[in-house]
Structures are given as C-alpha cells and as structure tokens.
Amino acid sequence: MIHSLPEPIRQAIESGRAPSPPQVLLRLLQMVDDDGATMAELARLVEQDAGLCTRVLTAANSPAIRRGNPMCSIENCLQALGTRLVRSLATCLSVQSLFDERTATRVVDLSAFWTHSLLTAELSRILAASSGYPRPDEAYLAGLLHDVGQLILLSALGEPYLQILVACPSEAALSVMESERLGVHHGEIGTWLADQWQLDSALADGILFHHLPGEQILTAAQLPQVVWLAHALTRCAEVPDALRDLAEQMFGQACSKGLTVLRAQAEERMGVLAEAIGITRPDPAAFDDTTGLPRVLGVRTAAEPDAQGQIAAIIGSLALMQPLQQDLFALQSDAEVLLALREAARILFDLNHLAFLLCDPHDARLSGKGIAGQPSIFGQVSIVPETHRSLAVAALLSNRICSSYDRTPPPTHSLMDIQFARALSSSGLLCLPMVGGSRTLGVIVVGLSAGQHSRLSRRLSCLTNFGRTAGLSLDKWRAARTAREQMSEEAAARFTRQARRTVHEAGNPLTIIKGYLRILDGKLPPGAGVHHELAVLGEEIERVARIVQRMSEVPAVGADDETVDIGDLLGELLLLCRAALFDSKGIAIETLVPTQAIRIACDRDAIKQILVNLWKNASEALSRGQRLKISLTSDILHRGRHYAELRIEDNGPGMSEAVISALHRPADAPIGASRGIGLSIVGALTQRLGIPVICRSTAACGTMIVLLLPIREPAGQQDNSDTRPR
Structure with a gap:
C-alpha cells in the first residue's frame, strides 16, 4: 500500500513532464486548425499518447476549469477546455519539446x-x-x-x-x-x-x-x-x-x-x-x-527526428510564447486572459500555485481585488510601490524576477510575503513582472519550494518571456477594448446623426397630413358625424411624430403628474382598430368598462402601444367565430398601491411557454414568432413603466393577460358600481 512518496522523488516529479511523441503533437496541431475535425476525433488522437492525456486531464480537472465531479473522459475534458486552449496546449508542448534544456x-x-x-x-x-x-x-x-x-x-x-x-x-x-x-x-x-x-x-x-x-x-x-x-x-x-x-x-x-x-x-x-x-x-x-x-x-546528438523538424517548420519564426499571445489576444475580458495565463503557466512550467496582482493606473499600487480563482488575501491588499513592502513590488520596480531564494542581493522579507506564501501553500515565492510595452501592468506571484525554484532557475529566460507575453497580451487586449469602445461610440454618434436627419425628413410629410386633416375637418358640416374620428386620426399622427422623434433620443418614462383616462383611451383605440383587427375577421369583441373615469398614472403613448400590440397578437391568433373579452376594474390593491386591472382574455389556441417568456425579454431580442415580437415590445414597455403583468395560457383553451395600471387615487374614492358593456 502506498501512503506517500519519498520527499526527493516527490520534489523531482513536481516538475517532471511526460514527453509526447512529436508525431502526435504534429497531428494535433493540424487537427485543431481543421474546422472539420470533431471533438471525438481529437479525443481519439489524444488517447494515443499518455503524455498528452496527462496534460489534458491536468488542465481540465484544475479548479479554474472543472465544474462538479472530476472528468475522466478525454472527450469531456477536451470539450471543457475548448479548441482554443487545446491549441495552446499542443503548441506549447511542441515548442517545449524543441527548446527545453535536456x-x-x-x-x-x-x-x-x-x-x-x-x-x-x-x-x-x-x-x-x-x-x-x-x-x-x-x-x-x-x-x-x-x-x-x-x-x-x-x-x-x-x-x-x-x-x-x-x-x-x-x-x-x-x-x-x-x-x-x-x-x-x-x-x-x-x-x-x-x-x-x-x-x-x-x-x-x-x-x-x-x-x-x-x-x-x-x-x-x-x-x-x-x-x-x-x-x-x-x-x-x-x-x-x-x-x-x-x-x-x-x-x-x-x-x-x-x-x-x-x-x-x-x-x-x-x-x-x-x-x-x-x-x-x-x-x-x-x-x-x-x-x-x-x-x-x-x-545524444544535435540531430533531430524528422517529426521534430516538421514541428519546427510549423512554428517557424514564432517565439516561444507567440502562439500563446495570439490566443490570449482573442479573449473577451481581463478575467479570461488571466485564466488562460494561469493554465498556460501550469502547462509550460508546472506552476500550480499562483496569483495575480495588477497595477492601479493612477498610483501604481498592486492589488488582486476582483480577480477570481485565487486566495482572498490577494484581493484584500493594496501595496504601495516601495521596494521593502514585498517581493512583488521589488519585481514590479526592477522589471525582473525576484524570489525568496535569491542570494545576491539578499532577499527582502516582509510579513506580506509570508502571508502570500502561506496562502499559496508554499515555503517561498517567485514574483514575475508582467511587462507590457513600456510599462509594467502587474506581477504574477508564484508559490514554490526551494527544489522547484532550483529546477526552474534553468528556465528563467523562458519565464521572463512568459511574463512579457502576459503583459503584452493584457496590454493589447485592453487597447483593443478601448478601440472597440471608441468605434462603438463613433457608430452610435453616426446613427444619431442619421436618425436626426430621418426625423427631420419624416416630419415634413407628417405635417402635411396633419394640415390636410384640419382642412378636411373644416370643410365637413358640423353634423357629419366623423369629426371625432378625424380628431383621433390627428392624435395618432401626433403620436407617430413623437415616436419618430424619439429615434434619436433615449426613451424616457412619462412625467409623474401625467394621468390618462384608461376607459376613454380604450374606446378611442377600439374605434380606430376594431374594424381592421376584429370585425373583418369575424372575431367577436366584448367589453366591460366602468362609466366612471379611471385615471392611471402612465404615459399615454406607451399604453396605446401596449394595447395595440396585444390586440394585434390576438387578431393574428384567433379564428372566425372566436372571442376577445376586454374588462377593466379599479379596486385592486397590490403591495400597498392602488391599481386598475385591465384584463384581456380570448378563447383561442393559447401560447407556448417560449412565446410567453418574450414578455420578459428586451424588445431588440425577439424569439422569432410574430406574437413573441409583439410581446417582447409589451414586456419592455411594461417594465419601463413599472406595470406588473400576469399571463395565463392553456393550449386550445385560450389566453388571459392582466395588466395592473397604477392609479392616482385610492379605489374607495371612485364609484365603479355602474359597469355595463360599451
């Protein structure tokens, strides 16, 4: 039975690597760049090589990658790592096989x-x-x-x-x-x-x-x-x-x-x-x-096997860390870059215990605040850039590797270094500056033993290059992010300018239409019976003009003191929409609306847009002979506030859960179906206005949507006992 390894052997194998046949690495490099290669094919290749298996298993089961139970399947490990990290793994191992000191x-x-x-x-x-x-x-x-x-x-x-x-x-x-x-x-x-x-x-x-x-x-x-x-x-x-x-x-x-x-x-x-x-x-x-x-x-001679030469040809003039840098540059956040650096350090140098400290751009203090996956002590510190404070600061200021095991000059001891070493479960530290261009962006703090440091000392030049790659990658990613943000701002400004031109151009025909409506209204005799309809059309054109105007503005909630008689608004909209949406399709309409005014504290245009979208959805879903019922009550108390309840019910085919979920999606992310698009607009408006929405739908039985519209006065001050159909 094995309990523990002899200490000299344990220390030796901490940095030991299982070499991989160059033929397998060559094929893996080719496959990860082949869009037609599947994970199953990659897994079959990796399974042919014990060395690659060990690296894939180590990386996939690391705390930064693994979620849940340990992974034993190579295919599952590759899926967890993704092709980007697999490519880095293969490239780094290939370069390592060429440049490692033997x-x-x-x-x-x-x-x-x-x-x-x-x-x-x-x-x-x-x-x-x-x-x-x-x-x-x-x-x-x-x-x-x-x-x-x-x-x-x-x-x-x-x-x-x-x-x-x-x-x-x-x-x-x-x-x-x-x-x-x-x-x-x-x-x-x-x-x-x-x-x-x-x-x-x-x-x-x-x-x-x-x-x-x-x-x-x-x-x-x-x-x-x-x-x-x-x-x-x-x-x-x-x-x-x-x-x-x-x-x-x-x-x-x-x-x-x-x-x-x-x-x-x-x-x-x-x-x-x-x-x-x-x-x-x-x-x-x-x-x-x-x-x-x-x-x-x-x-051993200087000659290399043919496969090694093929790998060298693939890598060409790339420096030891350049493939890693190319992968890092494609990442989407600081967190992803640091995670990739952590795994690359594990793959390249067997550094299993490390943390990051980044420089504040204003005062150059070092801190690990906000960086996940490392001991909490690194997020609690903000180290003044003075050499005696820590080895990390010494590495930062000198732009060179500093460690607890340096002999000339003698290492600087600080309680903070002791805390860092304890947090990383090690007897000492190695601090590697991340230099990006002309400035140092931070320090990689590595926990390691004296034996590990002794073996790693043969590869300090590679480790220095790794620090430079880390700094350059982080610096370039941040520069790219700034450039993307600037491009986004410029695109938004161009869109705003174009929107304003569109608003200006659209305003002219709308003004002409409004003028002709006024002329038509003046020519009609007083008893013609269509003056009210013309007034509604004029109001709707005004609403279109306001919607167009908002194309170049950030939408805002209506003023708090604005109130709308929801009963009158329902009557106006039905007058305008009933024939086109319902009567022409044989859909019966039933309304139960109080005769007493119910004034809601909402933006009038937004309520119109909500109702038109809901009615249009119902019109598209219902068949001839089916029914839509619209009812309004004002005696609802919800979470200490008074509301009017607007209920829209039908006996149509019902809606799927996916369509209903569009009520909680932004208007610019529809789910595809036309009802989903309309509901996503309704959801965005009701969320902006603070209107609670309830939806219940049963297949082949119909749908009910309830809107709770905030009102100004308590329900007790209104008399809505006289409720009759309109």
Missing part, C-alpha cells in the same frame, strides 16, 4: 513504450467490454497510463533513471530495481499522479497493481484485474495456459477462451493507431520480457 545526455527510443501502452489500452477496453465492466473508456485510460510513471521519472530524474533502464534485464525486474534504488516504483508514481488529479480510485489501482503476481490480483476489483490481464497479454506472443486459467477465474470461461481473438483485435487496432502517428509497428513474434521499456540508444 539534462539527459543519451538518446532514448520511446517507440516500444508507446506501442506497448497503446496495446495495453486497447486490450483493456476490449476486455472491459467483454467482461461487462460498465466503463470501457475508463479501462482504456487506465491501460494507457499504466506505465506513465516511467515517463515522469525519465523526465524528472534524467541520467539516474537512464542508468536503471540500461541495467534492467526485463520489464518485470524494473519495479524491483526502481524500489531498491529510488524507494518507489513507476506504478506508485503513476498512482500518485492519478490521485493528484482526483481520478477514480479504481483507475489509480489499475496503475498501481499491474506488476503484482497473478494469485494476488485475483483479490482485486474488476478494473485492476482488467488492466493486469491486458498488461500480461502484451508480454507474450502466445497466450499461456496459466494466463487462461487466471482469466477464467477473473472473468469466466467465455473470456478465457476468447483471449487470442481479443488480442488479435487489439493488435490490429493498435497497429492502425501506431501507423497513423508514425510509430513503427512491432513484430508480435519479437515480444519478450523487455518489450515496452524505453530503450537507451546512445549519446
């Missing part, structure tokens, strides 16, 4: 390692499916990562681990030699990492137990047994009887008899994948006890 002095061939891992993964998936394990994809991931500890140790320790590989006589002996010389074996390293990622414990157990004796694995759960059997099948060209007996005890006779067929299927699938990523397919007859181990070939 501590090892010998060339290591990992092709056998990759084919062994792919074959174990394929066998694990097939065995899981055939034995009834409910999550075959999880079994595939466990099989792919079962030897990932070897890559971590190779990357973290370099030459000392290479010496173990050279001296190792067989794969079975590797775990023993690792335990004797390092105090831990690669299965424990992989399990520790799986625990750090908070993956399912059964998956981690599959990594931990894959080298145990057969009689012992019989006492394990199903997933570790699946991985163990898959791993065992990769170590022999023919399936021995002893392995068949163990398989029968674990999964039954049917599984044990089909092992040869299952292995053939897995080999065929693995061969296709190996060829797709440019790895030589091994001869199954050549499988022996050393199959799957990284092979030390000789002294």
Whole structure:
C-alpha cells in the first residue's frame, strides 16, 4: 500500500513532464486548425499518447476549469477546455519539446513504450467490454497510463533513471530495481499522479497493481484485474495456459477462451493507431520480457527526428510564447486572459500555485481585488510601490524576477510575503513582472519550494518571456477594448446623426397630413358625424411624430403628474382598430368598462402601444367565430398601491411557454414568432413603466393577460358600481 512518496522523488516529479511523441503533437496541431475535425476525433488522437492525456486531464480537472465531479473522459475534458486552449496546449508542448534544456545526455527510443501502452489500452477496453465492466473508456485510460510513471521519472530524474533502464534485464525486474534504488516504483508514481488529479480510485489501482503476481490480483476489483490481464497479454506472443486459467477465474470461461481473438483485435487496432502517428509497428513474434521499456540508444546528438523538424517548420519564426499571445489576444475580458495565463503557466512550467496582482493606473499600487480563482488575501491588499513592502513590488520596480531564494542581493522579507506564501501553500515565492510595452501592468506571484525554484532557475529566460507575453497580451487586449469602445461610440454618434436627419425628413410629410386633416375637418358640416374620428386620426399622427422623434433620443418614462383616462383611451383605440383587427375577421369583441373615469398614472403613448400590440397578437391568433373579452376594474390593491386591472382574455389556441417568456425579454431580442415580437415590445414597455403583468395560457383553451395600471387615487374614492358593456 502506498501512503506517500519519498520527499526527493516527490520534489523531482513536481516538475517532471511526460514527453509526447512529436508525431502526435504534429497531428494535433493540424487537427485543431481543421474546422472539420470533431471533438471525438481529437479525443481519439489524444488517447494515443499518455503524455498528452496527462496534460489534458491536468488542465481540465484544475479548479479554474472543472465544474462538479472530476472528468475522466478525454472527450469531456477536451470539450471543457475548448479548441482554443487545446491549441495552446499542443503548441506549447511542441515548442517545449524543441527548446527545453535536456539534462539527459543519451538518446532514448520511446517507440516500444508507446506501442506497448497503446496495446495495453486497447486490450483493456476490449476486455472491459467483454467482461461487462460498465466503463470501457475508463479501462482504456487506465491501460494507457499504466506505465506513465516511467515517463515522469525519465523526465524528472534524467541520467539516474537512464542508468536503471540500461541495467534492467526485463520489464518485470524494473519495479524491483526502481524500489531498491529510488524507494518507489513507476506504478506508485503513476498512482500518485492519478490521485493528484482526483481520478477514480479504481483507475489509480489499475496503475498501481499491474506488476503484482497473478494469485494476488485475483483479490482485486474488476478494473485492476482488467488492466493486469491486458498488461500480461502484451508480454507474450502466445497466450499461456496459466494466463487462461487466471482469466477464467477473473472473468469466466467465455473470456478465457476468447483471449487470442481479443488480442488479435487489439493488435490490429493498435497497429492502425501506431501507423497513423508514425510509430513503427512491432513484430508480435519479437515480444519478450523487455518489450515496452524505453530503450537507451546512445549519446545524444544535435540531430533531430524528422517529426521534430516538421514541428519546427510549423512554428517557424514564432517565439516561444507567440502562439500563446495570439490566443490570449482573442479573449473577451481581463478575467479570461488571466485564466488562460494561469493554465498556460501550469502547462509550460508546472506552476500550480499562483496569483495575480495588477497595477492601479493612477498610483501604481498592486492589488488582486476582483480577480477570481485565487486566495482572498490577494484581493484584500493594496501595496504601495516601495521596494521593502514585498517581493512583488521589488519585481514590479526592477522589471525582473525576484524570489525568496535569491542570494545576491539578499532577499527582502516582509510579513506580506509570508502571508502570500502561506496562502499559496508554499515555503517561498517567485514574483514575475508582467511587462507590457513600456510599462509594467502587474506581477504574477508564484508559490514554490526551494527544489522547484532550483529546477526552474534553468528556465528563467523562458519565464521572463512568459511574463512579457502576459503583459503584452493584457496590454493589447485592453487597447483593443478601448478601440472597440471608441468605434462603438463613433457608430452610435453616426446613427444619431442619421436618425436626426430621418426625423427631420419624416416630419415634413407628417405635417402635411396633419394640415390636410384640419382642412378636411373644416370643410365637413358640423353634423357629419366623423369629426371625432378625424380628431383621433390627428392624435395618432401626433403620436407617430413623437415616436419618430424619439429615434434619436433615449426613451424616457412619462412625467409623474401625467394621468390618462384608461376607459376613454380604450374606446378611442377600439374605434380606430376594431374594424381592421376584429370585425373583418369575424372575431367577436366584448367589453366591460366602468362609466366612471379611471385615471392611471402612465404615459399615454406607451399604453396605446401596449394595447395595440396585444390586440394585434390576438387578431393574428384567433379564428372566425372566436372571442376577445376586454374588462377593466379599479379596486385592486397590490403591495400597498392602488391599481386598475385591465384584463384581456380570448378563447383561442393559447401560447407556448417560449412565446410567453418574450414578455420578459428586451424588445431588440425577439424569439422569432410574430406574437413573441409583439410581446417582447409589451414586456419592455411594461417594465419601463413599472406595470406588473400576469399571463395565463392553456393550449386550445385560450389566453388571459392582466395588466395592473397604477392609479392616482385610492379605489374607495371612485364609484365603479355602474359597469355595463360599451
């Protein structure tokens, strides 16, 4: 049982990286730029490479990305990350593979390692499916990562681990030699990492137990047994009887008899994948006890494999951080930029504990106020730009990296630095200035141990470039935001000028129409009976003129002292609209309106617009022979205020919930249907006027909409007992 790793090994693997085959990185770079590539295709590619899997799992399960339960599916992880971050991941790993300083002095061939891992993964998936394990994809991931500890140790320790590989006589002996010389074996390293990622414990157990004796694995759960059997099948060209007996005890006779067929299927699938990523397919007859181990070939030379050269050609003249900068520039807010920087720092430098302090543009104070995803202490401080205050200020003023482990000059100690280190669960700090152009925009505060700092010190130039990229990206994004705001203001000004010209031009024909109406009214005899109708038309033209006038103005609520007789307004609108909207379509109208005046405290034109939209919606929805009822009462008390209730009911087809929801949408965001557009206008106006709206609709039974219109006087001062149809 594993409780903890030896401290030297733990510190070493904190910065260890699982290298990825350059062929996979090359293909991934091509796929993320292919609009036709799907997430499922990306997931299948990433699943071929344990190194990429570790990075995708780490990024997707980080606190900044993960929402809810840990993610074990590579496809789900990629969906959570998005193509932008996946592109950054692939590009950064590609650049890193070219520019990282190598501590090892010998060339290591990992092709056998990759084919062994792919074959174990394929066998694990097939065995899981055939034995009834409910999550075959999880079994595939466990099989792919079962030897990932070897890559971590190779990357973290370099030459000392290479010496173990050279001296190792067989794969079975590797775990023993690792335990004797390092105090831990690669299965424990992989399990520790799986625990750090908070993956399912059964998956981690599959990594931990894959080298145990057969009689012992019989006492394990199903997933570790699946991985163990898959791993065992990769170590022999023919399936021995002893392995068949163990398989029968674990999964039954049917599984044990089909092992040869299952292995053939897995080999065929693995061969296709190996060829797709440019790895030589091994001869199954050549499988022996050393199959799957990284092979030390000789002294490292300056020559690079062809695939590395292809990646270099893709990246071309881009600097180490330029692809990251391009991605950052496409983001939409400071928060997104900082989140991307946090994940990039994790991917590039394994910096898992960091926070941001940004400069106030007025007094240059440093503060993390308003920045999510970091300890609260950073949002509580506002640090005066004086060197002795903090390492962060020292980095800000000097424009260079400062850390708790600097020796010349001696580091400055402050209580604030102690607080920052405690908040980041570390023994010390590294402060990286974010320089944008000619000014420093802030500081990245990293929590790290002395061992981490020692290893990171070899990459200070890259880290400095990262700080510059961070500052330039933030500076350019802010400049772009300012430019967009300026363009928006200029566009709004142009629209206003155009609207004013339109208002001026529209005013001329409206004035002419009003003049002709007055002439017509004067020519008609006093008893002609249409003078009232002409007056209503004149009033409506005035309302159109006011609506046009408001095209170049911000709409305002009517004056508080304006009151409208809602009963008279209903009569006027019905006189104007009834024939066109209802009578011509055979829709019956019933009205119940008090004879006593009910004066509401609302803008007259806005109420007209609300009623016309509601009636027009009803007219379009109702069929010949159906009915619309309009009723008005004034004795409503709602939340301590008096209202008149205007109720509009029909017996039509009803409205869907989606259409009704338009009452709560802005007028410039309609849902598509014509009734939805009208209701969105009604919703915007009623919200502006403070008019509560109630809506009830039942399919095939009709719709009821109630408007509560505020009135000036208490209902008790009005006599509306005489209610009769109009």
